[in-house]
Amino acid sequence: MRDIARRAAVAAGVTGLVAPLTLALTAAPAQAASCTTQAGPYQKQVEKFLGRPVDGKQSTADCKAIQGFQTKYGITPSIGYAGSVTWGVMDLMNKQKAVGNKPNKDGKCPTNKGRIACVNLSLQISWIQDGSKLVYGPVPVRTGRDGYETRTGLKKIYWRDIDHVSTLYNVAMPYSQFFDGGQAFHSVALTMWTPPGSHGCVNMTPTVAKKYWSLLKTGDDVFVYGRKPGT
Template sequence: MRTNSLIGAVVATAATALLCTAVPSAAAPVNDPACTAPAGPYQRQLEKHLGRPVDGRQSTDDCRAIRTFQTAHGRPRADGFADLGTYRTVLVVEAAPDPNAAGRCPVATTRVTCVDMDRQLLWVQKGKGVVFGPVPIRTGRDAQETRPGWHSIYWRDRDHVSTIYDNAPMPYSQFFDGGQALHGHPGDLYDGGGSAGCVNLTVADAAKLWDLLAEDDRVYVWGVKPGTAD
């Protein structure tokens, strides 16, 4: 009997020891630095997309949700501030399942590069299938708007440098209308109020588009860039 009692005591002691070592591990604090960014200019849009209360006021939970979204989508700013770049990323994410759901870009049997100035998005479709994008873009500012309508790519220059705007680099340029081109924009795609009429893409997206398109491919542009006159 003493032997059985001794064995039972040893087993109970071992079980208690296991529980004691497991509890601190499960309750270890998660590395979650404080999120202190103030409300941004696109606060309500981010709150709506992320399923947060839409009140335009930044809470700690709002900040963390925005920061998580920024990190997940590789935004260079990942501090929970609802800036323009983060909002443009939201538009890409929301459009991705079917960027032409509204039917604004004409469907053709050949490739069509669709430039949606309302949402500042670009994609390429063939028939009803999307073969590239959607990706964020930057179109022309006031008095230098990107020209709407049908166009065709008439000249391509992979390493183009502007002869008009202080030798500005325009990598992967694909010109579609009177000097306006689809091309990469080194640096921040969202700096300034808009392009000088070209359709700016990130350099990485412009390189992929370069590999896909060819001269005589069609480009269709519509809408109005936010912040410009109709």
């Protein structure tokens, strides 16, 4: 199903090349909502991720730091509560960073297909390889949410449309490269960690979508595997 990128007003920002993923973790809301005084179930983990004193107790400074993170990545409600959604995004970021420049270390994406775009749903990353050689990435991506999962398996790019607009929802899908029944790589104006996910497409930042457009062509293979957290 074609992704509608329904929330299309959040600024995106992440780039990736043949290098470990880097994360921008500093942000503060222009107009903050009220902060909660309640410590969340993932308080210590969130404190550690944000470089706060790890004591498991909610402070005003803790709340403002958590709230800034939530606002940056579209996590609602952004009240500074260290809950499962907030920690889930942070945990995913940690796992993406740990991949470094070896995204196919497990060998699950085929190395006998020549140029191929790989998508690891479990880690929400994608990259392009040629045989066993890494060509571009890994980069964070945003795939289908629960009920709209990005379908797994070996596929091929069958249609490309640089200025595509969804005829169903009248939403722009720049740099679309379709590979499975309306599911496509394309650019969105969201961060790659904004929950809950797409409507099936593999969302990318504009920089990454443009790079994929330049590196791939009709007929190139795409391999999707794993399972997106929360689906």
